Amino acid sequence: MQTAVGLISGGLDSCVAAYMAREDHNIEVKTGVTILYGQRHDREVSSAKRVCAALGINHVVLDVPLRDIIQRSSALLNPSEALPHDRAQSAMTARVPRSYVPGRNTIMLAIAQSIAEAYEYDHIITGFNAVDFSGYPDCRPIFVDAWNHLARYATKRGYENNAITLVAPIINMAKASVVYHGIRLGAPLGDTWSCYEGGALACGRCDSCIIRRNAFRENGKEDVIEYAV
Amino acid sequence: MQTAVGLISGGLDSCVAAYMAREDHNIEVKTGVTILYGQRHDREVSSAKRVCAALGINHVVLDVPLRDIIQRSSALLNPSEALPHDRAQSAMTARVPRSYVPGRNTIMLAIAQSIAEAYEYDHIITGFNAVDFSGYPDCRPIFVDAWNHLARYATKRGYENNAITLVAPIINMAKASVVYHGIRLGAPLGDTWSCYEGGALACGRCDSCIIRRNAFRENGKEDVIEYAV
Numbered sequence: 033m034q035t036a037v038g039l040i041s042g043g044l045d046s047c048v049a050a051y052m053a054r055e056d057h058n059i060e061v062k063t064g065v066t067i068l069y070g071q072r073h074d075r076e077v078s079s080a081k082r083v084c085a086a087l088g089i090n091h092v093v094l095d096v097p098l099r100d101i102i103q104r105s106s107a108l109l110n111p112s113e114a115l116p117h118d119r120a121q122s123a124m125t126a127r128v129p130r131s132y133v134p135g136r137n138t139i140m141l142a143i144a145q146s147i148a149e150a151y152e153y154d155h156i157i158t159g160f161n162a163v164d165f166s167g168y169p170d171c172r173p174i175f176v177d178a179w180n181h182l183a184r185y186a187t188k189r190g191y192e193n194n195a196i197t198l199v200a201p202i203i204n205m206a207k208a209s210v211v212y213h214g215i216r217l218g219a220p221l222g223d224t225w226s227c228y229e230g231g232a233l234a235c236g237r238c239d240s241c242i243i244r245r246n247a248f249r250e251n252g253k254e255d256v257i258e259y260a261v
Numbered sequence: 262m263q264t265a266v267g268l269i270s271g272g273l274d275s276c277v278a279a280y281m282a283r284e285d286h287n288i289e290v291k292t293g294v295t296i297l298y299g300q301r302h303d304r305e306v307s308s309a310k311r312v313c314a315a316l317g318i319n320h321v322v323l324d325v326p327l328r329d330i331i332q333r334s335s336a337l338l339n340p341s342e343a344l345p346h347d348r349a350q351s352a353m354t355a356r357v358p359r360s361y362v363p364g365r366n367t368i369m370l371a372i373a374q375s376i377a378e379a380y381e382y383d384h385i386i387t388g389f390n391a392v393d394f395s396g397y398p399d400c401r402p403i404f405v406d407a408w409n410h411l412a413r414y415a416t417k418r419g420y421e422n423n424a425i426t427l428v429a430p431i432i433n434m435a436k437a438s439v440v441y442h443g444i445r446l447g448a449p450l451g452d453t454w455s456c457y458e459g460g461a462l463a464c465g466r467c468d469s470c471i472i473r474r475n476a477f478r479e480n481g482k483e484d485v486i487e488y489a490v
Contacts, residue, residue, distance in 0.1 A: 094325075094326060094327075095326065096323075096325060096372070097323060097324065098323075098372070098375060128417045128420060132417055133375075134374075134375045134378035134379045134416060134417065135371060135372075135374040135375035135378055135415060135416050136375065137415070138371040138374060138375075138411070138415045138416075139368070139371040139372055139375060141371070142364060142367040142368040142370070142371040143325070143327070143364075143368055145363075145364040145367060146327060146362075146363045146364035146365065146367075146368060149363035149364055150363050169414060169415065169416060169417055169419060169420040170414070170415050170416070172414065174414050175411075175414040175415060178410055178411040178413070178414045178415070179411060181407055181410060181411070182367070182404075182407040182408060182410070182411045184407070185398060185399070185401065185403050185404040185407045186364060186366070186367045186398065186399050186404060186407070187363060187364050187367075187398060187399070188357045188361055188363065188398055190398060191357060191398040
């Protein structure tokens, strides 16, 4: 069985991706990594911990202190900006949403690559998804391809023709499919957190809540988490 | 004039690269970034500060807490391992030196890319050098090419056909040429630090000291810094 480090955000996508890696791709996720980059709340961290506990794997939290430097560039990092409500429409408008954080996924992959090389894992598993999130440039299949090209030259492992490869099991799935596979595999979807707000309950109003809730309904179910409205 | 973020390590190469960018490539380095990844000493940080002061630019220090996670993988991060003396020979032996830090340059570039996008800079300037350091996979021209391919897909800027490009002005230069250009441009070489040890004076014995000192001698000069031996 091959091994991997998983980028576990605490959200639904990375959780289902890790379960699919193990159950469908025969890749054992050995370590889950949550990378903090100045998010407005750390509700995701406790969700990521629970997902890793359910997977029975080691969990590492790393803080990359980018907030002060790039705060002005993303609504997710800037407390003075209203939370974005443009993502649900982004597939149609082909704009990059305000919740885009400059170069974030490249930083996350670079750190995961270092961990994978140090621990001699074969892969990086991510929950990148290009469908509902298609406004994010660094979630696209072409970005994954370019990353895997880079990986051949970026590390000692690549130099030895044994590059660490990025696997994105759900990249081409609509959110309803992601939910379908999560339910099929018994993934702990109730432990995941998708809401942009950090409240006790998911707000039910932000783009992320709307997309998630609709995805459960497309599967003929109600979401397993509670919503404020 | 185009603009850039410069990766400023405190060493000689990144200092000369920044001066060459400004004087020879007409690229203004606006911000210098020093990334800490668990080095054994921070002598480099004070050198980097002095280089940025000489350039008259903003200096940012970022700490990526990788030490605990990848300590076992590199002699540079592991205090229980003797410092490496295999680099001067690496070009001949084609081995990756023990001082290689897994995936380090990819992390540095990823962070620099985020800063460049947030501040709307055009380029990243690095002192990557493939000649004396040819055992490092992530210093090679092919790595730079692969990075610039990735950059087209990794950011909003790339999505808008205005990718942030990596410029490595000294990548194909022998160290003697780097020193030559540093002297020609009046770069503050006396403020730079190359030694792997963190002593008051450069040790004069590690690979890095030997390569640097020889490079000055090939220019018919003695190094402007003092050595312990």
